[in-house]
Amino acid sequence: xxxxxxxxxxxxxxxxxxxxxxxxxxxxxxxxxxxxxxxxxxxxxxxxxxxxxxxxxxxxxxxxxxxxxxxxxxxxxxxxxxxxxxxxxxxxxxxxxxxxxxxxxxxxxxxxxxxxxxxxxxxxxxxxxxxxxxxxxxxxxxxxxxxxxxxxxxxxxxxxxxxxxxxxxxxxxxxxxxxxxxxxxxxxxxxxxxxxxxxxxxxxxxxxxxxxxxxxxxxxxxxxxxxxxxxxxxxxx
Amino acid sequence: xxxxxxxxxxxxxxxxxxxxxxxxxxxxxxxxxxxxxxxxxxxxxxxxxxxxxxxxxxxxxxxxxxxxxxxxxxxxxxxxxxxxxxxxxxxxxxxxxxxxxxxxxxxxxxxxxxxxxxxxxxxxxx
Numbered sequence: 531x532x533x534x535x536x537x538x539x540x541x542x543x544x545x546x547x548x549x550x551x552x553x554x555x556x557x558x559x560x561x562x563x564x565x566x567x568x569x570x571x572x573x574x575x576x577x578x579x580x581x582x583x584x585x586x587x588x589x590x591x592x593x594x595x596x597x598x599x600x601x602x603x604x605x606x607x608x609x610x611x612x613x614x615x616x617x618x619x620x621x622x623x624x625x626x627x628x629x630x631x632x633x634x635x636x637x638x639x640x641x642x643x644x645x646x647x648x649x650x651x652x653x654x655x656x657x658x659x660x661x662x663x664x665x666x667x668x669x670x671x672x673x674x675x676x677x678x679x680x681x682x683x684x685x686x687x688x689x690x691x692x693x694x695x696x697x698x699x700x701x702x703x704x705x706x707x708x709x710x711x712x713x714x715x716x717x718x719x720x721x722x723x724x725x726x727x728x729x730x731x732x733x734x735x736x737x738x739x740x741x742x743x744x745x746x747x748x749x750x751x752x753x754x755x756x757x758x759x760x761x762x763x764x765x766x767x
Numbered sequence: 768x769x770x771x772x773x774x775x776x777x778x779x780x781x782x783x784x785x786x787x788x789x790x791x792x793x794x795x796x797x798x799x800x801x802x803x804x805x806x807x808x809x810x811x812x813x814x815x816x817x818x819x820x821x822x823x824x825x826x827x828x829x830x831x832x833x834x835x836x837x838x839x840x841x842x843x844x845x846x847x848x849x850x851x852x853x854x855x856x857x858x859x860x861x862x863x864x865x866x867x868x869x870x871x872x873x874x875x876x877x878x879x880x881x882x883x884x885x886x887x888x889x890x891x892x893x
Contacts, residue, residue: 542769595772598781623772634769687786690773734853736785736865737776749785750862757859 531559531615533566533608537578538620539630548627550618551575557608563596563617564603567631580631587743590679594631595620600681600741622684624693638683641696645704645722652714660712673706673751675744682738682748688731695731696723698738698748705751708758720759729755788849788869795846802839833890841880848872 533555540548553570561569564582571578580603583589587605594603597611597618608617625633682698683689689697696704704723707713723729729752738748761767776786812823826832852868855861861868884891 540770548770595775598775598778620772620775623775626769626771628769633771684772685776687774687776687789733789734785734856734865735783735789737783740783740785749856753856753859753862756857760857 531557531609533557533612534616535566535570536616536618540627541629559609561608562604563606563608564592566608567603579629588677590677593622593679593681595622595684600684602679602743605743622680624684624689625680635680637693638680638699641700642678642703644696645700646715646719647703649707649710649713650715651712662711666711670706670709672746673702676702676746677744679743681741681743685737685741687735687737688733692731694727696728701729701755702746702748702751705755708755720755720762723755724759729759784866784869791845792849795842798842799846830891830893833887834884837880837883837887840883841876844879845872845876848875
């Protein structure tokens with residue numbers, strides 16, 4: 531299969547603005563977007579910069595914008611998304627571009643840390659494991675499945691308009707703990723996410739849910755956090 | 768200098784249903800604000816006396832303004848229905864039907880607009 535990659539490139543040392551560069555390559559019909567990028571880097575242009583690690587959709591390194599949508603380059607087949615054998619590849623939005631397709635995810639991680647992304651235990655520790663019902667696990671599994679690739683963070687227009695907004699990934703992760711029966715910091719966590727820079731800034735646009743490569747539904751998580759906050763304010767639990 | 772891409776999903780052709788709903792909600796909100804200001808100016812003519820108020824009312828009875836009234840009904844309907852859609856999601860209801868609920872809100876609003884034009888057809892198409 532003959533594919534044309536149009537890649538939005540940017541070198542901070544030499545460029546004042548990003549520009550598209552075009553590469554034509556021959557790839558197997560089953561090739562992924564990442565396979566093609568790697569082939570370009572190996573054979574045509576070693577200066578092409580992008581992040582990748584596991585190649586199997588679990589490390590979350592290779593999220594980028596392919597034909598107008600955030601995707602993991604490694605689990606996106608070219609034949610599924612190519613527009614007349616053409617791919618337009620851009621870095622994730624809402625984050626400063628370091629070089630070519632690599633973005634500075636520092637704000638993303640800071641917001642992730644802000645919601646205290648680990649379980650806080652209280653009281654006596656049980657002698658055996660903490661029991662969590664099957665129902666609870668099924669409910670929380672999708673939120674725990676986040677691989678922190680940043681696709682939702684890039685797709686969210688509110689992150690674009692308010693750089694201080696916590697964003698879908700951090701809020702979905704916050705719900706993963708708020709909904710966890712083992713966690714003893716529900717009140718504190720709802721306090722952290724319940725600001726105007728948190729759940730109340732969300733405009734329920736669903737872009738995060740649309741683009742998540744792991745089937746996480748951050749909009750749903752944010753709505754559940756809103757519901758929990760309202761119930762708490764009304765004294766219903 | 769570093770750069771960053773912003774609002775990549777607000778491009779025609781790249782918009783998801785939720786983005787269309789979001790933008791329409793904002794646009795109809797601006798229309799409602801402009802309508803409210805216009806409305807206050809028109810009604811406010813009453814403090815300037817009978818003649819001024821009659822002149823203002825005559826002005827807004829032109830076919831164009833009657834047509835805009837039908838448009839207003841559609842704008843109010845969409846802003847209200849989509850508002851209810853979002854409030855329902857905040858209460859944890861109906862989030863799985865976000866797309867059909869948006870299209871239902873939009874179609875209903877357009878129908879209300881068309882019905883408004885039909886009802887006022889003798890005042891618009893004179």
